[in-house]
Amino acid sequence: MRVAGAEEQKMNADNPSREVILGRIRDALGAAPAPAPAPCAYSSIFDPIANPLERFQQECAANLMECLLSSDEASSTQHLATALSSLPAGEIFAQDDPILRRLLTSAAVAQQMRWSSEGAPAESSQATISRCEALIAQTGSIFVTAACGGRGASIVAPVHIVYATASQLVPDLETALTNATRNQTLSRGSFACVISGSSRTADIEKILVEGAHGPRRLVVIVQL
Amino acid sequence: MSAASQFLLDAGVKSADITHREIIRKGVENYWAGHMKGRQRIRDWEAARQRCQETKQEAVSNLHRYLLQFEAGVHSRGGHVFWAANSAEACEYIRALAVSRGVKTVVKSKSMVTEEIQLAPVLEREGIAVWETDLGEYIVQLRHEPPYHIVTPAMHLNRDQIAELFKKKIEPALATNDPVELVAVARRALRKAFFSAEMGISGANFIVADAGAIAISTNEGNGRLCTSVPRIHVCVTGIEKVIPRLADLAVLWPVLATSGTGQPITTYSTLISGPRQPGEADGPEEFHVVLVDNGRSELLANEEQREVLHCIRCGACLNVCPVFRHIGGHSYGTIYPGPIGSVLTPHLRGPEFDHLAYASSLCGACTSVCPVKINLHRHLLHNRRDSVEDWNVGTGVSPAQPARGVEARRPRGKFSERLGFKLWRFAMLHPGVYGFGARMGKRSLRLLYALGLRGSLLDPMRNWNRRRAPVPLPGKSFRAMWRKGLR
Numbered sequence: 001m002r003v004a005g006a007e008e009q010k011m012n013a014d015n016p017s018r019e020v021i022l023g024r025i026r027d028a029l030g031a032a033p034a035p036a037p038a039p040c041a042y043s044s045i046f047d048p049i050a051n052p053l054e055r056f057q058q059e060c061a062a063n064l065m066e067c068l069l070s071s072d073e074a075s076s077t078q079h080l081a082t083a084l085s086s087l088p089a090g091e092i093f094a095q096d097d098p099i100l101r102r103l104l105t106s107a108a109v110a111q112q113m114r115w116s117s118e119g120a121p122a123e124s125s126q127a128t129i130s131r132c133e134a135l136i137a138q139t140g141s142i143f144v145t146a147a148c149g150g151r152g153a154s155i156v157a158p159v160h161i162v163y164a165t166a167s168q169l170v171p172d173l174e175t176a177l178t179n180a181t182r183n184q185t186l187s188r189g190s191f192a193c194v195i196s197g198s199s200r201t202a203d204i205e206k207i208l209v210e211g212a213h214g215p216r217r218l219v220v221i222v223q224l
Numbered sequence: 225m226s227a228a229s230q231f232l233l234d235a236g237v238k239s240a241d242i243t244h245r246e247i248i249r250k251g252v253e254n255y256w257a258g259h260m261k262g263r264q265r266i267r268d269w270e271a272a273r274q275r276c277q278e279t280k281q282e283a284v285s286n287l288h289r290y291l292l293q294f295e296a297g298v299h300s301r302g303g304h305v306f307w308a309a310n311s312a313e314a315c316e317y318i319r320a321l322a323v324s325r326g327v328k329t330v331v332k333s334k335s336m337v338t339e340e341i342q343l344a345p346v347l348e349r350e351g352i353a354v355w356e357t358d359l360g361e362y363i364v365q366l367r368h369e370p371p372y373h374i375v376t377p378a379m380h381l382n383r384d385q386i387a388e389l390f391k392k393k394i395e396p397a398l399a400t401n402d403p404v405e406l407v408a409v410a411r412r413a414l415r416k417a418f419f420s421a422e423m424g425i426s427g428a429n430f431i432v433a434d435a436g437a438i439a440i441s442t443n444e445g446n447g448r449l450c451t452s453v454p455r456i457h458v459c460v461t462g463i464e465k466v467i468p469r470l471a472d473l474a475v476l477w478p479v480l481a482t483s484g485t486g487q488p489i490t491t492y493s494t495l496i497s498g499p500r501q502p503g504e505a506d507g508p509e510e511f512h513v514v515l516v517d518n519g520r521s522e523l524l525a526n527e528e529q530r531e532v533l534h535c536i537r538c539g540a541c542l543n544v545c546p547v548f549r550h551i552g553g554h555s556y557g558t559i560y561p562g563p564i565g566s567v568l569t570p571h572l573r574g575p576e577f578d579h580l581a582y583a584s585s586l587c588g589a590c591t592s593v594c595p596v597k598i599n600l601h602r603h604l605l606h607n608r609r610d611s612v613e614d615w616n617v618g619t620g621v622s623p624a625q626p627a628r629g630v631e632a633r634r635p636r637g638k639f640s641e642r643l644g645f646k647l648w649r650f651a652m653l654h655p656g657v658y659g660f661g662a663r664m665g666k667r668s669l670r671l672l673y674a675l676g677l678r679g680s681l682l683d684p685m686r687n688w689n690r691r692r693a694p695v696p697l698p699g700k701s702f703r704a705m706w707r708k709g710l711r
Binding site: 015017018020021022024025026027028029036037039040042044045046047059062063095116117119120121123139141146147149150151152153154155156172173174176177178180181186187188189190191192193194195196197198199200201202203204205206207209211212213214215 | 250251254255266267268271272274275278279281282285286287288291292297300301306307308309313357358359360363376377378381382383386403404406407408411414415418419434435436437443444445446448449451452453463469470471473474475477478485488489490491492493494495496497498499500501504505506507511515517521522524525
């Protein structure tokens with residue numbers, strides 16, 4: 001017979017089915033199960049990635065994302081200014097981050113700015129700018145967390161611009177997720193997302209249409 | 225009408241609907257081309273399936289441990305976990321929550337479990353507006369239909385039908401059937417809902433034990449908005465969705481996407497571990513996870529069929545099933561259609577759905593594509609056996625414990641069926657009787673067809689002949705040919 005702690009007793013009192021379901025599961029499974037077999041190596045399932053940056057660029061193209069390489073901060077600023085200059089009038093939301101503040105100041109952005117420290121992006125935001133936790137070469141993905149300007153930063157506006165450095169590039173999903181486990185990414189924040197392209201749907205006759213509910217354009221500036 | 229008779233009727237009508245068959249054929253062909261291209265991207269597809277199977281097996285064999293680990297993680301960040309034994313408990317928890325928080329509008333992202341527990345009508349009875357925000361789900365909601373397919377809910381409609389629907393229900397001025405414009409119409413309509421809703425309801429593709437997080441895969445981004453903008457987020461999911469480790473997703477995510485749509489990975493592979501934390505820019509103030517049992521723990525007790533709980537709901541078995549392709553998703557009369565639905569539904573909803581075990585040619589296509597290697601056609605055979613065997617009178621030779629109440633079982637083979645098999649057995653043991661019967665049968669059929677009654681109510685081959693080109697009756701029987709030296 002298991003002895004429930006005080007907290008667990010309270011949980012069971014609020015939710016009587018909890019102990020019923022757990023009891024049924026324990027009865028169904030019986031004694032301790034056999035140990036799990038050793039999983040086969042990730043490299044035998046997926047091809048190892050020889051050149052992560054090249055692979056990342058290829059996958060970005062396949063995901064209909066724009067990947068812009070820059071040699072230094074000045075060139076990143078230039079990319080940022082170009083991307084923003086083509087936008088219609090309206091507010092721009094950015095993750096409140098010292099480097100992004102510096103870049104956006106030198107880019108001399110004409111639009112009204114809103115920073116993540118002031119809360120969620122407005123529904124009418126024309127673009128959002130954020131950093132990321134990692135870039136994943138295997139799938140051409142950007143890995144963002146709540147710390148990258150919050151949840152709305154990567155979904156609310158029609159354009160999402162990500163500023164990253166080449167040092168953030170990891171070869172594959174396994175590396176990205178193992179790092180996230182080690183860094184306790186989901187204990188320190190409430191959200192993370194592997195984003196692999198612009199928002200899309202194929203629900204009508206399986207025809208791909210971009211810009212369903214999220215960004216139509218996803219731009220990644222990778223500073224080497 | 226019983227579920228079985230309704231099924232035969234609907235399946236008969238649908239399989240003769242040429243437009244429907246054309247739409248499904250196109251959809252499935254596109255799927256298959258994309259899926260096979262996706263498989264090429266994975267070095268060893270079989271190893272990937274093997275790994276996914278092992279991961280799910282490990283999770284399901286330690287279900288309570290991993291669920292408790294997940295629960296502790298969610299609690300530590302101020303989230304709530306509610307355990308619901310059945311649909312009624314799950315719906316009541318969410319209804320009471322919505323009412324107590326003054327919720328007027330709910331936005332939903334795609335979740336088969338919310339269909340299973342029939343959540344939307346419960347909320348609508350409280351005067352709460354419920355918006356399905358996945359495009360396919362939104363389309364079938366406007367048509368007051370259940371989802372046709374677990375991944376592509378509006379697979380049975382072409383762009384003309386969808387344009388007509390949107391014109392009638394959303395934008396009377398709509399003058400095009402261009403998919404780009406149709407998506408824009410839905411986006412405009414749903415955008416308002418996203419930003420006025422107080423509650424977002426999502427499902428979960430996985431429950432990650434070590435991270436204490438739910439994982440949601442979406443392409444449109446509707447799942448992202450549902451879980452970012454409203455002030456309350458409720459995730460409704462089945463207890464079997466658990467996986468041990470975050471890193472397991474490094475294989476599960478690509479395999480789910482490849483099996484579901486042929487993509488390398490779904491556009492937004494999202495992880496949520498709690499409500500908005502201090503210092504975060506946005507996110508819901510409340511995070512509730514409703515863990516639904518609803519028959520799953522009983523299936524867990526059935527060792528023979530436990531692996532059915534490994535299902536990750538990718539929909540691959542539907543796409544490749546020749547029966548699904550002919551009768552369509554709605555004919556099944558179940559929430560989960562296709563092979564996985566035929567296996568699962570009798571366990572979730574009882575013997576009324578035993579007939580679905582026969583909605584299969586046992587070709588095994590489903591088993592061959594299943595990304596977690598569920599032996600689907602074998603389980604259909606198990607269900608057939610269970611549906612006719614009498615567990616009360618057995619002498620202990622039954623190979624497995626029945627999943628459902630033993631007392632409830634009675635011999636359920638039809639009298640006519642049992643008589644038929646008795647006569648068949650007799651004839652097979654008496655060649656003279658068999659030969660006489662075959663000759664008489666052939667003669668009467670010949671007479672019947674000469675009278676022009678092929679396919680009529682008198683024709684014992686009516687089910688075949690009424691809609692198909694006739695199969696000519698052979699001149700000589702096999703037995704006659706055998707005697708004349710075929711051997």
